[in-house]
Amino acid sequence: MRPVDSSTVNALTTGRLPRWAPWVLLGGSWIVLCVVFGFVAAASDSEFNIAAALFLGTILFDVLIFVVAYLVEGARQARDRLITSLVATAFIIALLPLVSLISTVLVNGLPRFDIQFFSESMRNVVGEGGGALHAIMGTLLITLAATLISVPIGLLTAIYLVEYGRGSLARAITFLVDVMTGIPSIVAGLFAYAFFSLILSDPGVRFGLGGSVALSLLMIPVVVRSSEEMLKLVPNELREASYALGVPKWLTILKIVIPTSIAGITTGVTLAISRVIGETAPLLLIAGFTASMNYNLFEEKMMSLPVFVYTQYANPGTDVQSYLDRAWAGALALIVIVMVLNLVARLIAKIFSPKLGR
Amino acid sequence: SNEGGAPADSESTLSGTLDGAGASSQDSAQQAWVAAFQIENPDVTINYEPSGSGAGREAFIAGGVSFAGTDSALSDEEIAGEFGSCVADTGYVQVPAYISPIAVIFNVEGVEELNVDATVLAGIFKGTITTWDDAAIVALNEGVTLPSAPITAVHRSDDSGTTKNFSDYLGKVAPDVWDAEATDTFPYPDAKGEAAQGTSGVVSAVTDGTNTIGYADASKAGDLGVAKLKVGDEFVSYSPEAAAAVVDGSPAVEGRDATDLAIKLDRNTTDPTHYPLVLVSYIIACQEYTDAEVGPLVHDYVAYLTSEAGQAEAASSAGAAPLSSELSAKVATAIESIK
Amino acid sequence: MTTAPAPRAKLRLGDRIFSGSTVTAGVIILVALAAVAIFLIAQSIPALTADPAELKGSPASFWAYVAPLAFGTMWAAALALLMALPISIGIALFISHYAPRRVAQTLGYIIDLLAAVPSVVFGLWGIKVLAPAVTPLYGWLVDNLGWFPLFSPPVSGTGRTVLTVAIVLAVMIIPIITAVTREVFLQTPRLHEEAALALGATRWEMIQMAVLPFGRPGMISAAMLGLGRALGETMVVAMVLSPALVITFVLTSSSNSPTIAGNIALNFPEAHGVDVNVLIATGLILFAITFAINSVARIVINRRKAFSGAN
Amino acid sequence: MSKRIEVSDLNVYYSKFKAVEDVTLTIEPRTVTAFIGPSGCGKSTFLRTLNRMHEVIPGARVEGEVRIDGNNLYAAGVDPVLVRRQVGMVFQRPNPFPTMSIRDNVLAGVKLNNRRMTKSEGDDLVEKSLQGANLWKEVKDRLALPGSGLSGGQQQRLCIARAIAVSPEVILMDEPCSALDPISTLAIEDLIEELKKDYTIVIVTHNMQQASRVSDRTAFFNIAGTGAPGKLIEFDDTATMFSKPSVQATEDYVSGKFG
Amino acid sequence: MSKRIEVSDLNVYYSKFKAVEDVTLTIEPRTVTAFIGPSGCGKSTFLRTLNRMHEVIPGARVEGEVRIDGNNLYAAGVDPVLVRRQVGMVFQRPNPFPTMSIRDNVLAGVKLNNRRMTKSEGDDLVEKSLQGANLWKEVKDRLALPGSGLSGGQQQRLCIARAIAVSPEVILMDEPCSALDPISTLAIEDLIEELKKDYTIVIVTHNMQQASRVSDRTAFFNIAGTGAPGKLIEFDDTATMFSKPSVQATEDYVSGKFG
Numbered sequence A: 001m002r003p004v005d006s007s008t009v010n011a012l013t014t015g016r017l018p019r020w021a022p023w024v025l026l027g028g029s030w031i032v033l034c035v036v037f038g039f040v041a042a043a044s045d046s047e048f049n050i051a052a053a054l055f056l057g058t059i060l061f062d063v064l065i066f067v068v069a070y071l072v073e074g075a076r077q078a079r080d081r082l083i084t085s086l087v088a089t090a091f092i093i094a095l096l097p098l099v100s101l102i103s104t105v106l107v108n109g110l111p112r113f114d115i116q117f118f119s120e121s122m123r124n125v126v127g128e129g130g131g132a133l134h135a136i137m138g139t140l141l142i143t144l145a146a147t148l149i150s151v152p153i154g155l156l157t158a159i160y161l162v163e164y165g166r167g168s169l170a171r172a173i174t175f176l177v178d179v180m181t182g183i184p185s186i187v188a189g190l191f192a193y194a195f196f197s198l199i200l201s202d203p204g205v206r207f208g209l210g211g212s213v214a215l216s217l218l219m220i221p222v223v224v225r226s227s228e229e230m231l232k233l234v235p236n237e238l239r240e241a242s243y244a245l246g247v248p249k250w251l252t253i254l255k256i257v258i259p260t261s262i263a264g265i266t267t268g269v270t271l272a273i274s275r276v277i278g279e280t281a282p283l284l285l286i287a288g289f290t291a292s293m294n295y296n297l298f299e300e301k302m303m304s305l306p307v308f309v310y311t312q313y314a315n316p317g318t319d320v321q322s323y324l325d326r327a328w329a330g331a332l333a334l335i336v337i338v339m340v341l342n343l344v345a346r347l348i349a350k351i352f353s354p355k356l357g358r
Numbered sequence B: 001s002n003e004g005g006a007p008a009d010s011e012s013t014l015s016g017t018l019d020g021a022g023a024s025s026q027d028s029a030q031q032a033w034v035a036a037f038q039i040e041n042p043d044v045t046i047n048y049e050p051s052g053s054g055a056g057r058e059a060f061i062a063g064g065v066s067f068a069g070t071d072s073a074l075s076d077e078e079i080a081g082e083f084g085s086c087v088a089d090t091g092y093v094q095v096p097a098y099i100s101p102i103a104v105i106f107n108v109e110g111v112e113e114l115n116v117d118a119t120v121l122a123g124i125f126k127g128t129i130t131t132w133d134d135a136a137i138v139a140l141n142e143g144v145t146l147p148s149a150p151i152t153a154v155h156r157s158d159d160s161g162t163t164k165n166f167s168d169y170l171g172k173v174a175p176d177v178w179d180a181e182a183t184d185t186f187p188y189p190d191a192k193g194e195a196a197q198g199t200s201g202v203v204s205a206v207t208d209g210t211n212t213i214g215y216a217d218a219s220k221a222g223d224l225g226v227a228k229l230k231v232g233d234e235f236v237s238y239s240p241e242a243a244a245a246v247v248d249g250s251p252a253v254e255g256r257d258a259t260d261l262a263i264k265l266d267r268n269t270t271d272p273t274h275y276p277l278v279l280v281s282y283i284i285a286c287q288e289y290t291d292a293e294v295g296p297l298v299h300d301y302v303a304y305l306t307s308e309a310g311q312a313e314a315a316s317s318a319g320a321a322p323l324s325s326e327l328s329a330k331v332a333t334a335i336e337s338i339k
Numbered sequence C: 001m002t003t004a005p006a007p008r009a010k011l012r013l014g015d016r017i018f019s020g021s022t023v024t025a026g027v028i029i030l031v032a033l034a035a036v037a038i039f040l041i042a043q044s045i046p047a048l049t050a051d052p053a054e055l056k057g058s059p060a061s062f063w064a065y066v067a068p069l070a071f072g073t074m075w076a077a078a079l080a081l082l083m084a085l086p087i088s089i090g091i092a093l094f095i096s097h098y099a100p101r102r103v104a105q106t107l108g109y110i111i112d113l114l115a116a117v118p119s120v121v122f123g124l125w126g127i128k129v130l131a132p133a134v135t136p137l138y139g140w141l142v143d144n145l146g147w148f149p150l151f152s153p154p155v156s157g158t159g160r161t162v163l164t165v166a167i168v169l170a171v172m173i174i175p176i177i178t179a180v181t182r183e184v185f186l187q188t189p190r191l192h193e194e195a196a197l198a199l200g201a202t203r204w205e206m207i208q209m210a211v212l213p214f215g216r217p218g219m220i221s222a223a224m225l226g227l228g229r230a231l232g233e234t235m236v237v238a239m240v241l242s243p244a245l246v247i248t249f250v251l252t253s254s255s256n257s258p259t260i261a262g263n264i265a266l267n268f269p270e271a272h273g274v275d276v277n278v279l280i281a282t283g284l285i286l287f288a289i290t291f292a293i294n295s296v297a298r299i300v301i302n303r304r305k306a307f308s309g310a311n
Numbered sequence D, E: 001m002s003k004r005i006e007v008s009d010l011n012v013y014y015s016k017f018k019a020v021e022d023v024t025l026t027i028e029p030r031t032v033t034a035f036i037g038p039s040g041c042g043k044s045t046f047l048r049t050l051n052r053m054h055e056v057i058p059g060a061r062v063e064g065e066v067r068i069d070g071n072n073l074y075a076a077g078v079d080p081v082l083v084r085r086q087v088g089m090v091f092q093r094p095n096p097f098p099t100m101s102i103r104d105n106v107l108a109g110v111k112l113n114n115r116r117m118t119k120s121e122g123d124d125l126v127e128k129s130l131q132g133a134n135l136w137k138e139v140k141d142r143l144a145l146p147g148s149g150l151s152g153g154q155q156q157r158l159c160i161a162r163a164i165a166v167s168p169e170v171i172l173m174d175e176p177c178s179a180l181d182p183i184s185t186l187a188i189e190d191l192i193e194e195l196k197k198d199y200t201i202v203i204v205t206h207n208m209q210q211a212s213r214v215s216d217r218t219a220f221f222n223i224a225g226t227g228a229p230g231k232l233i234e235f236d237d238t239a240t241m242f243s244k245p246s247v248q249a250t251e252d253y254v255s256g257k258f259g
């Protein structure tokens, strides 16, 4: 049977803004504010500030959409729309500094982002020229050593917490990992300095491995946390399947649990690396700075990229501009390295992650 | 690459590693000296750590480094003690190596030239003079229209020899206003002024801010306006010659050996060819080293950096004022005692 | 079929070694933290016992020196958190519950990109771009709202104020807070979301009923994580802030309370003698502050456990 | 309250995958209708299209019409929020809001529309709804405690109380007893018997005995195999379905030959 | 292969909560035994005590004896790892290892225990086990592909192949078909029929028709209410259990009066 003609009023409908309405309102608000700002700028002879115009336009839109929706759709829908637009506004606000930062770094960093920058150190360089090879090598070595210290400790601890840990030791470790997450990076640097200057009884101690130790303090909790999460994600069914085949626990962990979660663990480790690779303060204290190459982690000062950026900015010679150019190029290089690491992490996650489902 | 790689024609027989530490004011000059010296002597590596004058002296006394750079000469107690790297009961050498005028830089709308004297400077940086059109400033600047804007006085937020010399100058010349002792730390930390990190921080704060004034190593002044300083009855602008002149004209610290050329700077000079707002940084070394291989290295390096060539290098790459020939000769004699 | 001998337990060496090494790793963390605490305390003692006259700037006492630092640390971090938290929650909700799935992933990457920017670079940006950009705004604020204690004159001529620092810190911690809150929002049980929707809730009402209450402990820990980073951030503060040894709430002036981390970075390079101990002691206090704030957060989370989504 | 539901030619898709094909049926007011069928045959999927809850799943969409007292749920301009107020839903696993007290759980839906409800109105509604869900006696002394502290069966009844507090006209239940023990199951079954006086009820169940105990009419869904869409095979009075169904597959299923 | 299992006076606890009380029964070699009963009555819990898999759950412990051909599983010094090699298990949801190919999944139990085997021995074992699980024909061309690419029913048979590859003597199955569609369910039921020739099989099922189709003997568990322990109510030949059980509760349950 074919009931009620569909032209009769449907009791389930309410007033509803057409789909295009929010977009038109948003565009309208932007245009209005741009015009207003344009007039103000013309009248007061100041610069036309597009960022402020768009920002205030978005705020105007937030207000307008609420009012219009209130009138057409009622209070509840209006509140829903207001929140929707506020949430989108939050996103735009976060984007503004990102865009500004990236463009600044690109504009200032590209002039010295050249071959010389990646093939030379600063040894015997005064003024123009030179490069950051020594800093890049130092960063790689220090971070590598920090990774070699942190990953085994962090991963094994995570395994302990997920697979073995019960009782007070596990609780204490969980708690301390929490505490460790909160260690300020400068404190890690101070500790490494205090520790090594005491045991080597050298008040001016500076060497690469000290930096690695400081970075490890920052890295370990990140590795523990992310690995713990990943290990927890491994379904218990897989462990049980393995136990039910008569496989001992340690082999189950090694051959089932870790392979299943390896993608997540590697991603976590890579992200932990990118978290510490940009650290400046602890390295300034314990790894020091130098203009020359140093491949030896165990003695002599070792340059790192963040410290390079900082010292180029903070202690320029007479030719300030070429120091600043190097600082920005170093900043760009640092961002590129970290971004590449992030991409690698994503790629690893894609490649290794077990193909679940169909 | 720029690492290692001896030029084939080098005749140098020197080799080894030389460690120094101390004043950060010398840092850019040291970088230039080290670079030039290492190019001449490819088997030599010199590390100069700009860890601060105090730390440098401390490290030298403890024997951690073979030479130190310092903005303040060794004190009498320090001389009385032992020096770790030196053979016991042998003397030390202390020579001026780096003279740098300190510029008073400003960035005030519509003002190209500015005259100041020590009293006004002290008032501005202590926070008792707060606007540009203050009568005290106007009095020194006839014919200049100063805005009625607040003054932002920028000082160093980190410890620095520049601050110490700036403070020393104000304390000597305008003791009524500037009643603080000269230290590396800016003495009025709760003044309304602005603090910025490092010379570059001060320069960029002055450049990017509005109606600002600050003090910085003259070589970093760049395009900023530089104030003239009242000396005697005239207003002088800084110049390497005027800076060197005040050093030359100042008496030696009394009661020191012939190898200690510590200078008691005459801040109160009234000679208009002098520029008394200047920083003098010394090199300290042993006369005889317990490690015999170090002696020749130190000797050659310090000789180089105080030589005409070394001073010219410092002038071009760090904006330093070269030692006068008179002073140079005394320094050369003192250095001969290093073995 | 013959009766097999009863399966006897072997000493499983593999199990022993493996579980032993995991315990060892856990214990290393314990030891490392103990070492951090012990070394910091040992190195701090000379500063605490020294005659105040020997300390740099001759403060009345060590504590008089630390008070403005501790205040400035918390003030800057609190301001940063105040700005970052609502924005982060907004972004997290946008990604988890508003943007279409494909778009959400890209947006997530973009925000993660912010996290990838090292802090020196933020420092450079803050000093070269942000500070000059906000200087006119501060001028306007002080001219028009100068009666309000937070904006009392004189205005900074360079924009290097605690507010600028807090903005940079906020930008730096937004990705951290966003990442954690986004995860907890995504983990809201579908069960509860559907329960709300089935009652006829709009999307926002569903978020209010199911997502936010479920995510509250997560949001608190995310905020604490962000706060921890803001408290400990060093380079940005050292490079951007214009510090003075005072305690002040004013947001737009040249005199700002310094932060512990920034102060260490500024003074450590030239410090010697007991000054090094003083700086290490302030580092210890920073550690204690971070720890105390984290503990408070944990207590808050635990107290609400009966009503949390944990069961 | 309670309404007639008419479904015609309904297809349901998850993105490209057609999960339910071509369902046409009419559910009379104040009846209990049971959906039975093997796992994966689309019972839950179809049930959700009766109050547009499928839209919560990304990619899910329908073709066809569902009319509730003549109003097409899928007409342009229909507000799914309004639909869901009229057609309530109870899920497989009890899902009281863990952060709310028992009282707030009951009032959760009501407060959305009527923010300014007085305390005593609220009290009345809580009592009425909990009475309606046969739960009042058990919880009246602990209304301020979290709902998650109740046993599974009590939680499920709390969810039913929450659903009826907004006075819907239809209640959909997706395997409401499958996570409960036998005693709690009996309590829910008794409750359904009572609710039927006021509401139109649709219940999905895996348990054929339950279907025969509680429902007036039964719909049997089946699928040809993994990947094939689910179809409505037969829809008739429950008694007929269990005694002399007209399709062989139904007979095989209800007699336990497969599934 | 295949062994007799004798359980006497078994209690199972989760920490303080007694989940199963006082079970005594004997399972003969080469039979299929079905466990039925309402949700939460402890079927899964009891099943897991037959190969000490309950020990994986923190706080779970037993009192009493389980003897397999006379050897008490819970005697001092017994290695649970060795017990599990003799008593295999298949779970409710198919759980092939996602990181492994089909071939590696089958060999997992052998390889993970570091037993060395040549490629051809491996091939033989894979073929034999997959044949045994009625899966060989369907997957022989894609042994190197991940096991998770199979359909649910195929995955479950892969899990059975994996279990029999380590040559156990008993196979425990916990609702092996409850997540599968009817066609796959039939395939598994046929497989159980064949496995019975070589193995002692214990299967938990919610589906009474399935119990009556595949099992020789049936055990009915029940619980008095939430929080009470589950108990073995009756254990007898399947035919008897479904036609004239001696306990009223059994009759009520198998006739669908509750559950």
Ligand SMILES: Nc1ncnc2c1ncn2[C@@H]1O[C@H](COP(=O)(O)OP(=O)(O)OP(=O)(O)O)[C@@H](O)[C@H]1O
Residues within 6 Å of the ligand: D014, D017, D019, D037, D038, D039, D040, D041, D042, D043, D044, D045, D046, D057, D206, D227, D230
């Ligand atoms: N979110 C989803 N996305 C894609 N496919 C889905 C989704 N949910 C269910 N399906 C598929 O739709 C079909 C019908 O599923 P549905 O859950 O409706 O079955 P059901 O009859 O309720 O089964 P059960 O008795 O197990 O609850 C199945 O093939 C299932 O795999």
Ligand SMILES: Nc1ncnc2c1ncn2[C@@H]1O[C@H](COP(=O)(O)OP(=O)(O)OP(=O)(O)O)[C@@H](O)[C@H]1O
Residues within 6 Å of the ligand: E014, E017, E019, E037, E038, E039, E040, E041, E042, E043, E044, E045, E046, E057, E206, E227, E230
């Ligand atoms: N890990 C556990 N911790 C504590 N209690 C548990 C745990 N697993 C099960 N229980 C409890 O033990 C009792 C028996 O549970 P069990 O899973 O054995 O029942 P079941 O008969 O298999 O039920 P179903 O048919 O739903 O699978 C239940 O009351 C359950 O709540």
Ligand SMILES: [Mg+2]
Residues within 6 Å of the ligand: D043, D044, D045, D174
């Ligand atoms: Mg379903």
Ligand SMILES: [Mg+2]
Residues within 6 Å of the ligand: E043, E044, E045, E174
């Ligand atoms: Mg079970």
Ligand SMILES: O=P([O-])([O-])[O-]
Residues within 6 Å of the ligand: B023, B024, B025, B026, B159, B160, B161, B162, B163, B198, B199
């Ligand atoms: O060179 P400074 O000592 O002023 O840093």
